[in-house]
Amino acid sequence: MEKSSRRGFMGKAFGAVAGVGALGSLVAMKQSWDPLPSVKAAGFTEIDLSGVEENKLVVEKWRGKPIFVLKKTADMVSSQSEAELARDIIIDGSHFMITIGLCTHLGCIPAYRSAKKDFLCACHGGEFNASGIETKSPPPSPLVIPPFKVVGNTVFLGEVGPEYEKMKADGVVA
Numbered sequence: 688m689e690k691s692s693r694r695g696f697m698g699k700a701f702g703a704v705a706g707v708g709a710l711g712s713l714v715a716m717k718q719s720w721d722p723l724p725s726v727k728a729a730g731f732t733e734i735d736l737s738g739v740e741e742n743k744l745v746v747e748k749w750r751g752k753p754i755f756v757l758k759k760t761a762d763m764v765s766s767q768s769e770a771e772l773a774r775d776i777i778i779d780g781s782h783f784m785i786t787i788g789l790c791t792h793l794g795c796i797p798a799y800r801s802a803k804k805d806f807l808c809a810c811h812g813g814e815f816n817a818s819g820i821e822t823k824s825p826p827p828s829p830l831v832i833p834p835f836k837v838v839g840n841t842v843f844l845g846e847v848g849p850e851y852e853k854m855k856a857d858g859v860v861a
């Protein structure tokens with residue numbers, strides 16, 4: 688009788704220890720499933736491009752920065768250079784310019800002039816074309832293309848997909 692109650696106690700004790708152990712490993716597993724805190728804090732931005740109108744600038748936000756999204760018209764596409772084409776994100780035959788909307792001179796936010804199809808930075812008069820390439824100083828370089836990944840009609844900013852890798856290989860992005 689004493690033996691069996693002792694066995695019962697041992698069984699319960701073992702079960703309790705095993706339970707705590709299992710809970711501990713579940714917590715550890717959960718921690719490894721969760722994204723890193725830095726990734727969570729930085730966040731990804733998802734932009735659905737299906738409703739974007741041609742020649743109308745859409746401004747989104749990613750990691751506290753403005754993001755310019757511009758869908759080009761057929762005329763804009765047909766008249767552009769190789770360098771401009773290399774910066775396009777092409778989805779279903781539509782060409783998009785997606786850049787960080789901060790002037791590469793001193794960081795002002797340029798305005799899009801839809802009639803001229805270009806950007807003017809009012810701070811010091813810098814200009815960029817509809818591909819984000821600087822056309823008038825003082826900006827020293829094109830508007831920056833953020834890392835992106837395309838899935839269907841959606842662009843995920845902050846993730847790197849094959850289209851971005853290609854831009855990297857072509858020297859379009861650093």
Ligand code: FES
Pocket residue numbers: 790791792793794795808809810811812813824825826
């Ligand atoms: S900040 Fe844009 S031209 Fe100086």
